[in-house]
Amino acid sequence: MGAEPALFAPSWLTYPQQPAHLLRSIWMPSFKRAESGELTVDGTPVSALVEEFQTPAYVFSEDTFRARATEFRSAFETAFAAHGAEVSVYYAGKSFLTTAVAKWAEDEGLYLDTASGGELALAQRAGVPGERIALHGNNKSVAEIRRALDYGVGRIVADSVPEVQIIASIAAEMGLVAPVMLRVTPGVHASTHDFIATAHEDQKFGQSMAAGTAPLAGLTVVELNELGITAEDAYATVAVALAHRSESIDLRGLHCHIGSQIFEADGFGAAAQKVLTYMQQLNERFGFVLPEIDLGGGYGIGYTEQDAPRGSAEIATELADMVSKTCANVGMAIPHLSFEPGRSISGPSGITLYTVGTIKNVAIEDENGDTRVRRYVSVDGGMSDNPRPVLYESDYAVTLANREPAGEQILSRVVGKHCESGDIVIRYCYLPADLAAGDILAVPGTGAYNHVMSSNYNYLTRPPVIATSGAKAPRAIVRRETEEDMLARDLGLV
Numbered sequence: 472m473g474a475e476p477a478l479f480a481p482s483w484l485t486y487p488q489q490p491a492h493l494l495r496s497i498w499m500p501s502f503k504r505a506e507s508g509e510l511t512v513d514g515t516p517v518s519a520l521v522e523e524f525q526t527p528a529y530v531f532s533e534d535t536f537r538a539r540a541t542e543f544r545s546a547f548e549t550a551f552a553a554h555g556a557e558v559s560v561y562y563a564g565k566s567f568l569t570t571a572v573a574k575w576a577e578d579e580g581l582y583l584d585t586a587s588g589g590e591l592a593l594a595q596r597a598g599v600p601g602e603r604i605a606l607h608g609n610n611k612s613v614a615e616i617r618r619a620l621d622y623g624v625g626r627i628v629a630d631s632v633p634e635v636q637i638i639a640s641i642a643a644e645m646g647l648v649a650p651v652m653l654r655v656t657p658g659v660h661a662s663t664h665d666f667i668a669t670a671h672e673d674q675k676f677g678q679s680m681a682a683g684t685a686p687l688a689g690l691t692v693v694e695l696n697e698l699g700i701t702a703e704d705a706y707a708t709v710a711v712a713l714a715h716r717s718e719s720i721d722l723r724g725l726h727c728h729i730g731s732q733i734f735e736a737d738g739f740g741a742a743a744q745k746v747l748t749y750m751q752q753l754n755e756r757f758g759f760v761l762p763e764i765d766l767g768g769g770y771g772i773g774y775t776e777q778d779a780p781r782g783s784a785e786i787a788t789e790l791a792d793m794v795s796k797t798c799a800n801v802g803m804a805i806p807h808l809s810f811e812p813g814r815s816i817s818g819p820s821g822i823t824l825y826t827v828g829t830i831k832n833v834a835i836e837d838e839n840g841d842t843r844v845r846r847y848v849s850v851d852g853g854m855s856d857n858p859r860p861v862l863y864e865s866d867y868a869v870t871l872a873n874r875e876p877a878g879e880q881i882l883s884r885v886v887g888k889h890c891e892s893g894d895i896v897i898r899y900c901y902l903p904a905d906l907a908a909g910d911i912l913a914v915p916g917t918g919a920y921n922h923v924m925s926s927n928y929n930y931l932t933r934p935p936v937i938a939t940s941g942a943k944a945p946r947a948i949v950r951r952e953t954e955e956d957m958l959a960r961d962l963g964l965v
């Protein structure tokens with residue numbers, strides 16, 4: 472991402488003067504070093520976790536997850552209450568979801584976002600009530616929509632005109648009224664990796680609010696006329712008119728989500744301003760009052776020392792001020808607000824433990840033609856348990872976990888065991904010179920978009936998820952995949 476990475480070390484990576492120190496922008500308070508220098512998670516030393524559960528393993532702090540869920544919920548509630556507005560906070564389940572996690576989120580007063588029939592099935596198995604669930608996705612199948620309506624989900628977020636039509640017809644056929652939000656594209660390009668920015672115009676999510684895009688909706692001129700839509704209108708206005716006219720849709724409001732791993736406040740504020748302004752135009756035009764707006768998630772977390780994540784209170788206060796100002800400017804009462812943090816709750820709650828295997832020094836030539844050495848440290852997982860470095864060139868930090876990382880530190884690259892040279896876990900980091908096979912490494916910030924994106928590439932079995940809490944002994948909430956599990960779908964010579 473951005474500038475060409477440095478051959479040896481990027482400018483943001485500093486030589487650790489105190490290698491045992493855990494930066495609190497990356498490591499939550501559940502992660503501490505014991506007197507011995509060993510890393511502990513909610514009081515349990517990693518050596519005990521490794522002895523019981525082996526590596527690679529995701530270790531997920533229930534205490535941190537619950538604390539962050541409550542912290543985000545109350546930050547948004549408090550900030551908006553100051554303006555007399557009400558808020559629902561949804562946990563974006565796609566970032567990390569197991570039945571236990573779904574229950575923890577519910578316990579902490581959060582609603583749950585799902586993005587597929589499978590995520591919905593998991594929420595159902597966890598016993599999350601339908602009215603506390605929203606269904607997202609840009610290509611929901613008929614079966615997914617039917618399942619959502621059958622289970623009585625609280626919101627279906629429609630992403631296109633054809634989807635509004637399909638939801639309306641399935642709901643009518645089932646004799647139900649579907650509670651629908653319409654996802655719009657505010658045309659804001661968030662400063663994050665292109666693959667996780669979702670509000671600029673040229674991508675698959677949402678419906679354009681830009682004037683003149685109505686003809687793209689695929690309706691005939693006669694159909695548009697019947698809806699009172701002209702060629703100057705926006706694509707999203709077509710969806711609004713269709714949903715408004717349908718007796719099987721209860722149009723609740725608008726939704727936008729500008730992307731993920733975003734640090735700057737401006738993007739969120741600009742998007743909120745655009746969507747609220749458009750919403751007021753709709754209210755005037757259609758003579759209704761859309762009661763809700765969902766402003767999505769996307770709050771960035773600390774992965775490495777270069778990240779400075781903002782606190783939930785700061786984010787919530789800025790957004791509340793912006794929303795209240797915009798509503799006052801356009802002459803609209805503040806609607807009910809929803810937010811959908813995912814990564815910012817789950818990400819910092821989880822780490823991955825790996826065992827060091829082969830260590831290899833590789834001679835490389837620098838820009839002056841001089842030979843230098845790069846140390847490659849191989850671990851027992853890689854792109855199958857964390858595909859983010861391959862997908863987004865994501866940077867991670869790492870620390871030696873089973874003992875104190877003392878003495879000289881050497882610039883290293885931590886790599887996985889897959890048959891790809893791009894299978895990098897940490898591109899640049901410092902690790903102790905005396906690092907040896909059998910040492911345990913801990914990678915922070917892997918609670919989001921790791922377990923849920925894991926694969927069986929090279930037929931590696933997927934790691935377990937070990938939950939920790941100060942109140943309970945560590946336990947697996949997802950067990951390690953066995954070779955039996957992995958091979959079960961191979962039907963042989965049929």
Ligand SMILES: *Cc1c(COP(=O)(O)O)cnc(C)c1O
Nearest residue numbers: 563728731768769811812813814
């Ligand atoms: C992914 C997603 C989120 C959560 O994003 P984070 O970056 O994990 O906070 C919220 N809402 C929608 C619609 C999403 O697709």
